[in-house]
Amino acid sequence: MAKETSKNIRLGLFVLLGTAFLIFALYLIGVKQNLFGSTFKLRAQFQNVNGLMPGNNVRFTGIDVGTVDQVEIINDSTVTVSMVIEDKVQIFIKKNATAIVGTDGLMGNKLVNINPSIQSSPSVEDGDLLKTRNPIGTDDMMRTLNITNENVRDVSEEIKQIVQKLNRQNTLWSILMDTIVAENVKQAIVHIKVTSERTALVAGDLSAIIKDIKSGKGTIGALLTDTSFSRELHQSIVNIKLISDSLALVSGDLHYITSTVKSGKGTLGTLLMDTTFVTNINKSIENIKNGTKGFDEDMEALKHSVFLRNYFKKKDKEKAKVTKK
Amino acid sequence: MKDIIIEIGLITKFAGRFFREIIKPRFEFAEFARQCYYIGNRSLPLVAITAFIMGLVITIQSRPTLVEFGAQAWLPKMVSVSLVREIAPVITALICAGKIGSGIGAELGSMKVTEQIDAMDVSGTNPYKFLVVTRVMATTFMIPILAILADTLSLYGGYLGANIRGVVSWDLYWSQVFDTLVYSDIVPSVTKTFFFGFAIGIIGCYKGFNSNKGTEGVGQSANSAVVISSLLVFILDLLAVQITDVLNLN
Numbered sequence: 101m102a103k104e105t106s107k108n109i110r111l112g113l114f115v116l117l118g119t120a121f122l123i124f125a126l127y128l129i130g131v132k133q134n135l136f137g138s139t140f141k142l143r144a145q146f147q148n149v150n151g152l153m154p155g156n157n158v159r160f161t162g163i164d165v166g167t168v169d170q171v172e173i174i175n176d177s178t179v180t181v182s183m184v185i186e187d188k189v190q191i192f193i194k195k196n197a198t199a200i201v202g203t204d205g206l207m208g209n210k211l212v213n214i215n216p217s218i219q220s221s222p223s224v225e226d227g228d229l230l231k232t233r234n235p236i237g238t239d240d241m242m243r244t245l246n247i248t249n250e251n252v253r254d255v256s257e258e259i260k261q262i263v264q265k266l267n268r269q270n271t272l273w274s275i276l277m278d279t280i281v282a283e284n285v286k287q288a289i290v291h292i293k294v295t296s297e298r299t300a301l302v303a304g305d306l307s308a309i310i311k312d313i314k315s316g317k318g319t320i321g322a323l324l325t326d327t328s329f330s331r332e333l334h335q336s337i338v339n340i341k342l343i344s345d346s347l348a349l350v351s352g353d354l355h356y357i358t359s360t361v362k363s364g365k366g367t368l369g370t371l372l373m374d375t376t377f378v379t380n381i382n383k384s385i386e387n388i389k390n391g392t393k394g395f396d397e398d399m400e401a402l403k404h405s406v407f408l409r410n411y412f413k414k415k416d417k418e419k420a421k422v423t424k425k
Numbered sequence: 426m427k428d429i430i431i432e433i434g435l436i437t438k439f440a441g442r443f444f445r446e447i448i449k450p451r452f453e454f455a456e457f458a459r460q461c462y463y464i465g466n467r468s469l470p471l472v473a474i475t476a477f478i479m480g481l482v483i484t485i486q487s488r489p490t491l492v493e494f495g496a497q498a499w500l501p502k503m504v505s506v507s508l509v510r511e512i513a514p515v516i517t518a519l520i521c522a523g524k525i526g527s528g529i530g531a532e533l534g535s536m537k538v539t540e541q542i543d544a545m546d547v548s549g550t551n552p553y554k555f556l557v558v559t560r561v562m563a564t565t566f567m568i569p570i571l572a573i574l575a576d577t578l579s580l581y582g583g584y585l586g587a588n589i590r591g592v593v594s595w596d597l598y599w600s601q602v603f604d605t606l607v608y609s610d611i612v613p614s615v616t617k618t619f620f621f622g623f624a625i626g627i628i629g630c631y632k633g634f635n636s637n638k639g640t641e642g643v644g645q646s647a648n649s650a651v652v653i654s655s656l657l658v659f660i661l662d663l664l665a666v667q668i669t670d671v672l673n674l675n
Contacts (some may be wrong), residue, residue, distance in 0.1 A: 111462040114469065118570030121577045125611060128603040155607055164604075 134166055138187040140226040141169065144199035144212065147234055149179050152201050152210040158183045160197075160214040165189045168212060183212060194221040199230040439631045443561055446554045453559050460563035464525050468571060471524060472517050476575035479516055480508055480582025488590055497591055501601040504583040510610050513575040515662055518621035521568050522654040526629040529560055530650030533633020534643035542634070557630040564626030569618040576614075609674040617665040621658050628654040 130136050133155070149171055158166040166185035174180050181201075185193070196217040204211050214230065224230070266272055275281055312318055316325035323329060360366055364373035403412045484504045491497045533556060536542050545552040580602060587593045632650040636642045 107462045107466075108458060110466050111458060114466050115461075115570055118573045122573045122611075122615065125573075125576075125603070125606070126608070129606050129608060129611065132603055133607065 134184050134186060139166065139184045140187055140190055142166075142183045142185055142193070142199075142214075142224060142228055142230055144181050144183070144230045144232045145174070146179050146181060146199075146201060146232050147177050148201075149181060150201050150210060150235055152181060152212065156209055157204070157211040158185060158214065159202075159211055160185075160189055160193060161216060163189075165214075181212060191223050192216075193224045195224055195228060196221040197224070197230055198233050200233045201235045435635075436628070436631050439557075439634070440627050442553060443558060443627060446551070446558050447562070449554070451554075453555050456555060456559040457562055460559050461567050463528075464521070464560075464563045465567035465570060468521060468524055468567075469574065472520055472571045472575050473578050475516055475520055476513055476579040477582040479512055480504070480579030481586040482582075483507065483512065483579075484583040484586025485589060488587070500587050500591070501583065501593060501598050502605040504587070505580060505602040505605050506610060508579045508583060509576050509606060510614050511662075513579045514572045514614050514618045514621065515658065517572040517575045518568060518618065518625065518658040518662075519655055521564070521571065521622070522625050522658055523651050525564060526625045526650040526654040527647040529564075529626065529629030530632040530636075531643055531647035533557075533630060534636030534646035535640075537634060537636040538639050538642055553634075557627075557634060560630055561623060561626035564629075565619055565622040568622030568625065569615055572618040572621075573615065609669070613665060613669045613674055617661060620661050620665070624657040624661060625654045628657060 127136070152168060152171055154168050154170055156168045157164045158168060166183050168181055169184045170180075170182040172180045172182070181199075193214060194216060196219060198215045198217065200213050200215065202211055202213045203209070313321040313324055316322060361369045361372055364370060370377055402408050484500060487503060488497060488500055491500055491503065533542070536556070542552045542556070545555065584593070584595070584598045587598060629650045632646040632653070636646040638645070
């Protein structure tokens with residue numbers, strides 16, 4: 101009887117152990133599926149869910165916070181995904197969060213990623229509809245990769261042609277293999293080095309000069325830094341401008357006068373441009389000259405006349421007296 | 426072919442009688458408990474060792490392939506699904522088909538050839554109810570429990586296998602296992618083991634109950650019980666996969 105009891109106890113333990121393992125496993129799976137905790141629902145509408153199924157995980161900031169409850173086709177371009185989310189994360193998910201269908205790793209299961217927005221917004225409520233973004237599908241990636249591959253192929257083809265051309269021509273190889281060229285290049289590098297050192301020195305000097313100029317030392321420094329000089333310079337420039345304006349006016353007037361003179365208008369124009377008038381003037385001058393000569397002769401005659409001879413002698417004496425003094 | 430069809434018909438008739446007998450009162454509970462002990466407890470060490478080794482070996486064998494793809498992190502997920510859904514239940518059923526099926530076939534066969542079954546009938550005890558119903562019930566209920574324990578031990582073997590070459594922490598391993606497993610993995614897996622148990626029990630009892638030709642017949646009964654019940658396990662497994670596929674439980 102005791103042996104029978106022992107067998108029954110061992111049988112009972114065996115059955116209990118098996119049942120306990122089963123219940124424990126079911127409980128753990130249920131916990132992972134959010135079947136036992138308090139949850140709320142969120143919805144999101146996608147154009148394409150890329151194979152998302154009920155039971156797939158929902159991640160918020162990279163943490164599993166729920167599962168996909170239902171995937172339902174609304175019309176030819178809209179699929180509504182219902183998600184069961186743990187209550188404890190409700191305060192963290194804002195109304196402006198974005199849902200996107202992603203993949204767990206490269207080859208993993210599909211999942212819904214809820215990405216928070218930077219802008220603040222109130223927390224979601226039960227049954228809210230989240231904004232969505234269309235996922236980058238494998239087809240899109242393959243299409244882009246295909247374009248990239250074609251570009252790479254074109255580039256490699258061109259590089260191949262360049263290399264073939266280079267191989268056909270001996271010039272480059274002879275340059276590369278020539279020891280004199282190598283020596284020249286070496287010397288050129290030495291020269292470049294020396295030049296760069298000198299340039300560095302010159303740059304240092306220039307830097308010192310610029311520093312002096314900035315600090316107002318020397319004529320240029322004074323010119324650039326003296327504010328009174330700049331004011332005077334400004335005034336001078338203003339004056340020069342005024343003068344140049346006046347000169348422009350004067351030159352305009354002169355141009356008018358010269359053009360008037362050239363056209364023979366006015367007295368001066370007549371004087372300069374009328375040839376008849378010139379001839380007349382020449383004749384008049386000739387007549388005046390002849391008249392003056394005659395007058396001189398008349399005056400000389402008067403000096404020797406009886407009536408005026410004493411007057412002129414007296415005048416000569418006074419003149420000689422002044423000269424003597 | 427004709428013999429096979431006749432055999433199938435007789436087995437079906439034998440199984441039908443089981444359902445008729447089980448609803449009739451006086452259930453032989455003591456005999457049922459005794460059979461449960463022999464079928465469940467006595468088979469546990471063999472099932473446990475086999476399941477543990479299967480988990481260990483499958484993990485070690487799968488690792489290099491996953492490493493080639495850089496997906497060794499997926500080892501717990503892959504191993505857990507294959508062990509729980511398929512390997513542990515089927516291995517448990519096959520071990521039980523070998524150990525229990527042959528045992529029942531030989532025991533009932535020897536009882537048959539020594540006319541003990543006829544004696545029971547004459548003494549007023551229903552031999553079918555006492556011998557067949559209790560054993561079939563025991564296999565039907567014990568093999569699922571053995572399969573659950575085999576699942577657990579094989580997953581533990583998988584944990585050790587994952588840590589022989591790589592490093593996977595205890596928490597991470599079990600977290601990944603239960604992250605991957607869903608009810609549609611566990612429920613069909615456990616459900617089909619009830620059918621495996623029923624098939625093993627009914628075939629073993631049928632072969633033993635219909636044994637003849639003396640001691641030679643006992644050996645034949647034990648042998649054919651193992652062969653047919655093993656075959657039936659695979660056929661039922663195939664059906665279970667098809668049904669879960671149709672019900673979209675994959």
